Amino acid sequence: MDNKIYFSSSRLEAFYDAIIAIIVTVLVLSLPQPSEASLSALGALKGNYFAYLISFLICTNLWQYHHLIYNHVEKIDMVIIWQNIALLFVVSLIPYLTIFVAENQFSLLAQVLYGLDFILINMIHFFMARTLIRINPEDKNLLNALNIRNGMIIPLILFVVGLVIAFLGYPVAISFCCLITIVRSIVYSLK
Template sequence: METERFEALIDAILAIIITVIVLEIPLASLGSWESLYELRYDFFIYAISFIVCFNFWNYNNNLFNIVNKIDPNVIWTMGITLFVFSLLPYFTIFVGENFYLFFPQFMYGLLFLVTAILSMLIGKFLKETDPGNIALQLALSNHYPLYWTIIIVLIGMVIGYFIFPPAIIICCLISIVGVWFIPKLINVI
């Protein structure tokens, strides 16, 4: 199966997710700086969720630019991934309204973990579907960035449980930055 329509579907779903996140940002009750300051956690989590969406789109856009064909395993696994990822607006609001509580932060981090695991599974299915695609095989030859995402978020969950719940979302943000720098560090080492 060709990938163009599949890529368009992914793009459309991510656009809807970002739109829902934006629409759920609460309005300041008064026209003052103080009322905007009261929404600082909502804006902070929105910014992280936007970066998460952009990162997910960028990863998949770069990946599917070199994919020649897909199969039902890829389609259904991506569908499940997009379903899980579509919960991002809900957990964005959940964390924004309960910023210092563990459970909302944990659920946000769990979304990261499940998405990373499903992304590794998609990579496995893509490699099996198109074994002759050298560029794809090289691009998916290691999952170090996704492994590091899982490790960093799990560390955040432990810190969040015992010490400071917002450590989870901070680790989610660090894991996004790590996805960009860890491959470069591994190539240097």
């Protein structure tokens, strides 16, 4: 007999939604204003806009993926709650790292920290998926929604490729690999 205590995921989902909304708001509020109202001043901030775009798409993709997964989850336990708290902690670093990478676009340290954040997000998702499958073993829809290969393994490979290219002398590769991963994920989710 299973003596574990299980919970509904509705409160966790509401909390996750609220935190993602706050993170997206902080992201846009941290965009610097142009020095003057001109196209050249806006163009000077293109690195900031590029970093914002990637981070915004990652946050919205995380929200969409979380919603897709938890639409099929019948029960959660304290392990899942703490995995989500760890996930939100790492996701909450996105606004800070977005500013850091936008202001230091060609810095290896800034790009690596930015990329490592997404690798950590991916790793937490992987462990969360395994825990959800263990708790909800009979749910085939959940297994399909998690899609560990397309949702976690391929993005992890792309992030690692970005890190390797960055260490070989092109730090911005990490940002481009993040963008490729997100675009790939969006296209995949629309199928």
